[in-house]
Amino acid sequence: MNEERYERFHYIIGATASAILTVLAFGAMIIGEWDRTLALWVIGVSAVVQIVVQLRFFLHIDFSRQKREDLLLILFSLLMLTMLAGGTIWILGDLSKRMM
Amino acid sequence: MNPNPYPKLHPGLNLGPAHGVAHEGSEAVLFGFWIFLMSDLIIFGILFATYAASTGPMAIAGGPRPTDLFDLVSVSIQTAFLLASSLTCGMAILAMKYGENVSRVKLWLVVTALLGAGFLTFELRDFASMMAHQGTPMRSAWLSSLYALVGLHGLHITMGLLWILTMLALIQVQRLSNKVKTRLLMFSLYWHFLDVIWIGIFSVVFLAGLV
Amino acid sequence: MSSLFGRLNGDVTPFTEAFNHPSVSSLVAAGAASMVVVGAVALLILLTWFRLWKPLWRDWLTSADHKKIGIMYIVLGLVMLARGVIEGVVMRGHQATALQGGFLSSEHYGELFTTHGTIMVLFVAVPLVVGFINIIVPLQIGARDMAFPVLNQVSLGLTAAGAVLLMVSLVIGKFSTGGWTSYPPYTGVVFSPGVGPDYWIWAVAISGIGSTLSGVNFAATIYKCRAPGMSLMRMPLFTWTALCAAIMLVYAMPPVTVSSLMLALDRYLGFHFFTNDLGGNMMNYANIFWMFGHPEVYILALPAYGVWSEVAATFSAKTIYGYDSLVIATMAIAVISFTVWLHHFFTMGQSTSVNIAFGIATMIIAVPTGVKVYDWMATLWRGRIRMTTPMIYLIGFFILFVIGGLTGVILANPTIDYQVHNTLFLVAHFHNVLIPAVLFGMLAGIHYWFPKLFGFRLDERLGRWTAYLWIVGFCLTFIPLYVLGLMGMPRRMATFTNPSYEPWVLIAGFGALVVLMALIMVLVTIGYSIRYRDKLAVPLGDPWDGRTLEWAIPAPAPAWNFAVIPKINSRDAFSTEKEKGNPYVRPQSYDDIAMPKATAHGFILCVAASVMGFALVWHIWWLTALSFAVIPVALIARAFVRETEQLIPAAEIAHAHDAWLNAVWSTRGVTRDEEDSPANRGLAAPDGGPA
Numbered sequence A: 001m002n003e004e005r006y007e008r009f010h011y012i013i014g015a016t017a018s019a020i021l022t023v024l025a026f027g028a029m030i031i032g033e034w035d036r037t038l039a040l041w042v043i044g045v046s047a048v049v050q051i052v053v054q055l056r057f058f059l060h061i062d063f064s065r066q067k068r069e070d071l072l073l074i075l076f077s078l079l080m081l082t083m084l085a086g087g088t089i090w091i092l093g094d095l096s097k098r099m100m
Numbered sequence B: 001m002n003p004n005p006y007p008k009l010h011p012g013l014n015l016g017p018a019h020g021v022a023h024e025g026s027e028a029v030l031f032g033f034w035i036f037l038m039s040d041l042i043i044f045g046i047l048f049a050t051y052a053a054s055t056g057p058m059a060i061a062g063g064p065r066p067t068d069l070f071d072l073v074s075v076s077i078q079t080a081f082l083l084a085s086s087l088t089c090g091m092a093i094l095a096m097k098y099g100e101n102v103s104r105v106k107l108w109l110v111v112t113a114l115l116g117a118g119f120l121t122f123e124l125r126d127f128a129s130m131m132a133h134q135g136t137p138m139r140s141a142w143l144s145s146l147y148a149l150v151g152l153h154g155l156h157i158t159m160g161l162l163w164i165l166t167m168l169a170l171i172q173v174q175r176l177s178n179k180v181k182t183r184l185l186m187f188s189l190y191w192h193f194l195d196v197i198w199i200g201i202f203s204v205v206f207l208a209g210l211v
Numbered sequence C: 001m002s003s004l005f006g007r008l009n010g011d012v013t014p015f016t017e018a019f020n021h022p023s024v025s026s027l028v029a030a031g032a033a034s035m036v037v038v039g040a041v042a043l044l045i046l047l048t049w050f051r052l053w054k055p056l057w058r059d060w061l062t063s064a065d066h067k068k069i070g071i072m073y074i075v076l077g078l079v080m081l082a083r084g085v086i087e088g089v090v091m092r093g094h095q096a097t098a099l100q101g102g103f104l105s106s107e108h109y110g111e112l113f114t115t116h117g118t119i120m121v122l123f124v125a126v127p128l129v130v131g132f133i134n135i136i137v138p139l140q141i142g143a144r145d146m147a148f149p150v151l152n153q154v155s156l157g158l159t160a161a162g163a164v165l166l167m168v169s170l171v172i173g174k175f176s177t178g179g180w181t182s183y184p185p186y187t188g189v190v191f192s193p194g195v196g197p198d199y200w201i202w203a204v205a206i207s208g209i210g211s212t213l214s215g216v217n218f219a220a221t222i223y224k225c226r227a228p229g230m231s232l233m234r235m236p237l238f239t240w241t242a243l244c245a246a247i248m249l250v251y252a253m254p255p256v257t258v259s260s261l262m263l264a265l266d267r268y269l270g271f272h273f274f275t276n277d278l279g280g281n282m283m284n285y286a287n288i289f290w291m292f293g294h295p296e297v298y299i300l301a302l303p304a305y306g307v308w309s310e311v312a313a314t315f316s317a318k319t320i321y322g323y324d325s326l327v328i329a330t331m332a333i334a335v336i337s338f339t340v341w342l343h344h345f346f347t348m349g350q351s352t353s354v355n356i357a358f359g360i361a362t363m364i365i366a367v368p369t370g371v372k373v374y375d376w377m378a379t380l381w382r383g384r385i386r387m388t389t390p391m392i393y394l395i396g397f398f399i400l401f402v403i404g405g406l407t408g409v410i411l412a413n414p415t416i417d418y419q420v421h422n423t424l425f426l427v428a429h430f431h432n433v434l435i436p437a438v439l440f441g442m443l444a445g446i447h448y449w450f451p452k453l454f455g456f457r458l459d460e461r462l463g464r465w466t467a468y469l470w471i472v473g474f475c476l477t478f479i480p481l482y483v484l485g486l487m488g489m490p491r492r493m494a495t496f497t498n499p500s501y502e503p504w505v506l507i508a509g510f511g512a513l514v515v516l517m518a519l520i521m522v523l524v525t526i527g528y529s530i531r532y533r534d535k536l537a538v539p540l541g542d543p544w545d546g547r548t549l550e551w552a553i554p555a556p557a558p559a560w561n562f563a564v565i566p567k568i569n570s571r572d573a574f575s576t577e578k579e580k581g582n583p584y585v586r587p588q589s590y591d592d593i594a595m596p597k598a599t600a601h602g603f604i605l606c607v608a609a610s611v612m613g614f615a616l617v618w619h620i621w622w623l624t625a626l627s628f629a630v631i632p633v634a635l636i637a638r639a640f641v642r643e644t645e646q647l648i649p650a651a652e653i654a655h656a657h658d659a660w661l662n663a664v665w666s667t668r669g670v671t672r673d674e675e676d677s678p679a680n681r682g683l684a685a686p687d688g689g690p691a
């Protein structure tokens, strides 16, 4: 397969996988009718997987010959995001529990 | 199975050695742009966290609730528009990378812009109908954080549309000069990034809000 | 009318206020406003008189040269430092007489601590730090400029726009009284309907975006523009700290942009993020603000630590002790400082477990900082030490900063924090870390790198006296505040009634005067040195027997920095060459050099952002729209500019560089004993001291 077709194929895989995962997430609404937790899990997991798919197939991030610093940048950003967003939810959640 | 074993310069689609100076020259620019996007990511992250912390009964403050306002059909249409536009944006970049076909690049960009505009139309329509049902951002903390998060994404899309128009004009004047190529790569990072953010929004805000 | 001028009318200046209600407080305000007006008019007249408009525009305002941008940052920082220190002195003066009622209204005192805090952190410390990073990093990594020179201009423009808003607020309207943290609901529209918090919001948001862009630029520069052979672990330590600070800027600025814009949405459009009603949650404001606020102090401190590393190594003529540990400590501080923000609101009511987690994280951050202090001390150990001005600041820093750090560890304990929260103990603590670390660091940096920028040294004798004054003044002003804090005196209070506070308040007031003297001495030192610049000239570029790359080029550094990009094969690159005995070699050939062209882009955005901020503050909507529209138009227009670089011909470079090399070869180098004598022309000779 030549390079161009390979890369186009890449995008198409990404788009298809994303479409399927989206349908899955929206479909979880039906599960939600009787099991809310399960539905939330399905939505959450398919969101995470879809983000990974798009990073891989649209933004071409991979673990192979990547220059180290770029990968570190992205991983570090995720760490930051987890700390700041996670910390916020923890702190505010705790505060609101104590106000109930 | 990847057939191009040249060293990548940055995450994202690389132009490849066939593009010589443009390939090398894009290195620092795209890396810088990645850093900028990561900063933007933190902005969205904080708004997500604020949103997540504003879904309780106190934050809804007796106002309308998600089930009163959200329109899942419209959200799914918006999602489809945005995903399709991500694909066409990729096609524009491939048309530039292989063959440097100016009119194909322009065509794909126009399609991307139209899909983006479609997304915005539905989003604005949703906002309007929410407001018609008392769902204004002034009604409660929950609605404030909703409009801030979704609205900021919409604002980004609007800027993206402006960017596409600029790129079209730029291509008209400068053809696919090295600078134009780098800018197109930058645009594609931006556009894909917005799609990734949207995944978070439809999952956290709309789906989790309705389920 | 109101659609044309918004909330503006003739009564908003302090002059009318002083005329209608004369009092000491309103006269002080009018005096400050007239200082701004008179200063601005005097500046305009001087520029016209000396025909400096054209050079100012051509060589500075439109320049994309990282060194010039850096110098403009530092000038901005020093101007704002003058205002900040004067405000500090006025506050101290007021409190010294506060038992008798003082001379300021409490409203005015509130404005003063708000502007003072905002200015000192965002418009003094940030510009000084960012300015030094701008100037020094490309020189240390062997680059010709920043990765994005025009973006760099834009960052400066946005930072300056914030400073402009603060200066304008002295003359038109009143500033916020909500403190530099601007906590709602007090700063919400219900409790503060005036323009004050709006000035704060736009000054902070606009300059914050500028800082974010600086961070992006610095990180990209350090990652992508290093000279061949300059691997990460060969970078000088200042560059390392700059890298960590840059990355922190990228992640720490977004929170404050978000929190201030959310506050703006509450105030302007009636949103309910932080209001008392309809579900607003003001605790989230404190949460988001400190996600920025805490890392911010390390963004300021890290580059100062970088200065200390350079100063300690150079003035002891030794390679830095524990390079690896310093790098690791820097990275550790950068990451851990994002996990401690809750220590600013231990008393907000969350569970003990949350407090404990953040308290422990706070204590942990002291460990890498301690490692650094030991490394610097070990660097001095058995070195060839010269007690130059930067070294005096370093010694002051060692002692005072350790005290400040220890009181920080004390405050990290939530149970203790409950006792001293919101007292002057805290005020003493943060001045005790910010002044010895950041301010002394920047002053040391000015002495250390001044010759590289301007080609002559600063006078040592005056410099040393200035340093002593800062140290003594600092101790007198701030050590009493620890006592007052433990006695229970709250911060941000205009007056007090407990007479036992008075002696300490008086000492602090006297100390503030000493600090004011120290500030004046900084200006005197610079003025004196300009006057005697011929005696102090070091055109050959290496006055201190420097170790890193920036000392290997002429002083002042040429526009292109390096005639040919150097190849690096060790840490302390220039020292290595000197030890090998042949540091100055004529390159085999010269090439044309492409440098960024001058452009008015940054200036235009600066004006647009300032006007937009002003229009937003005063609700002048048409002007807001107009000035906002300038921004995308300027950005789009910029995209269509084709020629963004100009070529400097090889012949011109060869001419300049060869002339310098010839001067080097025909000059006698000086040993370290003669460092502070007119014989020092910037060429170092080996002097047999310990290596």
Ligand code: HEM
Residues within 6 Å of the ligand: C085, C088, C089, C091, C092, C113, C114, C116, C117, C118, C120, C121, C124, C125, C178, C179, C180, C181, C427, C431, C434, C435, C438, C439, C477, C490, C491, C492, C493, C512, C515
């Ligand atoms: C150089 C002499 C200085 C003096 C005389 C001084 C004096 C003061 C005084 C009197 C206060 C108000 C205390 C209160 O009543 O709450 C204050 C607050 C503050 N100062 Fe300074 N200061 C100085 C330098 C600095 C520096 C260098 C910085 C930062 C880099 C700084 C940052 C602050 C901050 C952040 C506040 C808190 C403002 C607030 O409460 O919102 N100060 N200072």
Ligand SMILES: [Cu+2]
Residues within 6 Å of the ligand: C293, C294, C340, C341, C343, C344
């Ligand atoms: Cu802190």
